[in-house]
Amino acid sequence: MTGKSARTERKVPEIATLRELTEHLVAAAKVELSTIPLYLYSTYSIRTKGYSQWAAGKSAQRTMIGVAIEEMLHLTLARNLLVAIGSGDAVRFYDREYSADGFTTPYPKPMLMREPDLELHLRRLSKEQVTGTFMQIELPDDKATELAAEIRPYKTLGEFYARIEQGIRDLSSDHLKEKIDWGRAKRELWKFQYHRGYWNQNGGSDGPMIIVDEKTALHAMEIIVDQGEGARQDHGYLPDPIFRTADHPDQEVGKWQASHYTKFQDIAKGLNGIGVICDDNGRQKFTIDDSEVIWPVLDDPALARLVPGRPVHKLTEFSNAVYCYVLALLDAIYATPMTPYTDAAPFHESERYGLERGFVAAMQGVLYPVADLLVRTPLVDGDMPGVRPDANAGPPFEHYAFTTQRPKGELVALCNDLLALYPELGGDDGVQRQISLLPDFELPS
Numbered sequence: 001m002t003g004k005s006a007r008t009e010r011k012v013p014e015i016a017t018l019r020e021l022t023e024h025l026v027a028a029a030k031v032e033l034s035t036i037p038l039y040l041y042s043t044y045s046i047r048t049k050g051y052s053q054w055a056a057g058k059s060a061q062r063t064m065i066g067v068a069i070e071e072m073l074h075l076t077l078a079r080n081l082l083v084a085i086g087s088g089d090a091v092r093f094y095d096r097e098y099s100a101d102g103f104t105t106p107y108p109k110p111m112l113m114r115e116p117d118l119e120l121h122l123r124r125l126s127k128e129q130v131t132g133t134f135m136q137i138e139l140p141d142d143k144a145t146e147l148a149a150e151i152r153p154y155k156t157l158g159e160f161y162a163r164i165e166q167g168i169r170d171l172s173s174d175h176l177k178e179k180i181d182w183g184r185a186k187r188e189l190w191k192f193q194y195h196r197g198y199w200n201q202n203g204g205s206d207g208p209m210i211i212v213d214e215k216t217a218l219h220a221m222e223i224i225v226d227q228g229e230g231a232r233q234d235h236g237y238l239p240d241p242i243f244r245t246a247d248h249p250d251q252e253v254g255k256w257q258a259s260h261y262t263k264f265q266d267i268a269k270g271l272n273g274i275g276v277i278c279d280d281n282g283r284q285k286f287t288i289d290d291s292e293v294i295w296p297v298l299d300d301p302a303l304a305r306l307v308p309g310r311p312v313h314k315l316t317e318f319s320n321a322v323y324c325y326v327l328a329l330l331d332a333i334y335a336t337p338m339t340p341y342t343d344a345a346p347f348h349e350s351e352r353y354g355l356e357r358g359f360v361a362a363m364q365g366v367l368y369p370v371a372d373l374l375v376r377t378p379l380v381d382g383d384m385p386g387v388r389p390d391a392n393a394g395p396p397f398e399h400y401a402f403t404t405q406r407p408k409g410e411l412v413a414l415c416n417d418l419l420a421l422y423p424e425l426g427g428d429d430g431v432q433r434q435i436s437l438l439p440d441f442e443l444p445s
Helices: 018-044 060-084 127-137 157-170 182-187 214-227 260-269 311-335 351-375 407-418 431-436
Strands: none
Touching: 018 060, 018 127, 018 157, 018 351, 060 182, 060 214, 060 260, 060 311, 127 260, 157 214, 311 351, 311 407, 351 431, 407 431
C-alpha cells in the first residue's frame, strides 16, 4: 500500500443526528460492559485468599481489579453521556426478558466495533489470554496493523470513539440543524447521572463526572479513550495529576495513569507479579501460567453445559442472578434522581446515595465471594458431560430471568436454598448477610 493509509483514505460516515449519536453511545456502553466480565473472570482465577479482593497485594491481581473498575467507570460515563443528550431511556443494562441485542449476551461473543474480528472468551489468567485478547482489546491505533478498507465503517475502536467525539462537537454547534440541548442537561438531566459511590485504589485518579455541556462531554470521552480502548497511541505511564505541584507541573510520581494496554503489557512481562512468594534470589517464584497460583477454571462456563439439579448448577445459576442484580441496580440508580440535601437531609441518607453505595457493596460483598466459591469448586462426575477431571467451575455472567419485580427477595431465597450445600455462604459476614444489607428496589416495568 502506498500513499495515504487505508485509515486516512476511507470516508467514515458522519454523526449528523441525535439518533445516530445515541446509537453510537449505546454501542460504546456495550463495548465497555463486554470487557468487565472478561477481566473479572481472569482476576477471580488467581488463587489469592483474603478478606477482600479489593485489598489484594500490589500484584497482577491488583492491576486487573483496577482495570475492571476503570471499565465500570467508562460504562457509567457512556451512560451519563446518553442521559445528558436526552437519550437516557435508550439503554437499560438489565431486562427480565433476554434479548440478543441486550447487555447480557453470553460468551463467547465477538467484540463490537472492531476490525479484525476478536472473539471474547471467559478464560483463566494466562500470558496467552493477556497478549492474545486483553492487549488486543486495548490495542492503541499506533500499534494496530494497517488493514484494507472493506465493509465495516470502523477499523479500530479509536476511529469509533473519534467519530463520537466529532459528533458531540458537531451537535453542540450550529453546524447541523439538530443540536444537543445542553440547557436541559444543566437544568434537570444532571441529577440522573452517576457520579458518586466510586472507588478505585488500584488505578488512576479519574472518577465519574456530571456531563452538562460540550466541554464535560469531551472530557468524559478523553477519560475513556486515554485509559483504555480507543487510544490513538500508547502513552505508557502518565503522571497522576494529584502528584503535580505548581513548581513541578510535569512531576511524575508512581505509575498510576497507565493505559490498560501498558498495564497488561507489564503483566505479560512479569513486571506485575502473581503474588508475594519469592524464590531464594528474591524473584517472583510463579508466573501467570503456573497451575500452583491459577485455578483450572473452565473456558466459557455456560450454565447450559451443567447438569440441572447438581449443586454446582445451582451455585452457577445463583452467580448469574447476582450479576444481573448488579446490572439492575445500576438501572435503578439511573432511574432515581439526586435530590437537594440539607442539614436535616444529608446526601448520604438519600435514596440515591444508598443505591450507589449498594452497588459497591454488591460487587465487593456478594459478586466476588460467590465467584470465588465457584472457581474453587472442582467439577466431579455427573456435573457436566465430558468434563475433564481437573476442571473447576466459574461464573458465566449470563442472563438470569427474575420471576418477581423485586430482585433482592429472589437473591435471598436462592442463597437460603444453597446454604445446606455451601455453608460458607452463611456466617456473620458471609454472602447471606451481605445480601440482607443490599437495597431492595423494584425492577422498572
